[in-house]
Amino acid sequence: MNETGNHMQLKVNGKEHEVEVEEDMPLLWVLRDELGITGPKYGCGITACGACTVHIDGMAIRSCSMPVGDVFGEVTTIEGLGTPDALHAVQAAWIEHQVAQCGYCQSGQIMAAAAFLEVNPDPDDEAIDRALSANLCRCGTYVRVREAVKTAAAKLRGV
Numbered sequence: 001m002n003e004t005g006n007h008m009q010l011k012v013n014g015k016e017h018e019v020e021v022e023e024d025m026p027l028l029w030v031l032r033d034e035l036g037i038t039g040p041k042y043g044c045g046i047t048a049c050g051a052c053t054v055h056i057d058g059m060a061i062r063s064c065s066m067p068v069g070d071v072f073g074e075v076t077t078i079e080g081l082g083t084p085d086a087l088h089a090v091q092a093a094w095i096e097h098q099v100a101q102c103g104y105c106q107s108g109q110i111m112a113a114a115a116f117l118e119v120n121p122d123p124d125d126e127a128i129d130r131a132l133s134a135n136l137c138r139c140g141t142y143v144r145v146r147e148a149v150k151t152a153a154a155k156l157r158g159v
Contacts, residue, residue: 008068012037013080023069028052030068031077039078039107043136050135053108054078060115078107081114090114093152101139109135113149121157123149 010017012035019034031037031054040063043051047062054063057073082088087095090113100106109132116123116131123131128149129142137145 010035010068010071010075011073012075013077014074019068021068024067026064027054027066027068027071027075028063031063031075037077037079041104041107043105043108048134048136049105050108050112051105053111053135055081055111055115058115058118060112076111078110081111088114088152089155090117090148090152093148093155096151097144097148099141099144099148101141105135105137105139109137109145113145113152117149117153117156121153123153125150 006020006022008019008021008023010019010030012031017035019030021030021034028040028042031040032042040054041051042064043049045064047065050062052062052064053060055061055076056071082091090110094100094106094110099109112132112135116128120127120131125146128146132145132149
């Protein structure tokens with residue numbers, strides 16, 4: 001992000017945006033309130049639940065506590081994870097395994113899982129549980145989350 005005064009350039013989901021906000025405003029609020037991108041959710045505000053997870057240059061981060069002035073790199077939200085023509089493998093696996101119940105945590109779960117699979121393309125159950133343990137699901141769909149991650153991993157590996 002480049003900043004001049006309170007005018008900042010932010011690349012989100014492949015598109016350049018100019019926003020006029022304070023540099024200490026959390027990225028989550030810029031995404032939701034300034035850009036109208038509502039996939040990342042507010043859950044706790046203290047990086048404890050993962051509902052606000054987005055990618056910055058492919059790395060999963062909690063947008064509720066990331067000051068927009070510290071964002072250097074492209075931001076990807078759940079809306080930009082797949083392509084206009086196809087879901088990301090994790091998104092498709094979520095549907096296949098009917099993971100979502102209330103759905104509130106799902107965008108954060110999916111974003112965390114997608115980033116995780118970039119660094120561990122063939123995880124076992126323990127690795128999945130460890131990697132996603134900081135993403136809370138109040139409905140308790142963790143077994144389905146694990147199965148969806150394994151399915152997505154296999155699809156991404158071409159199995």
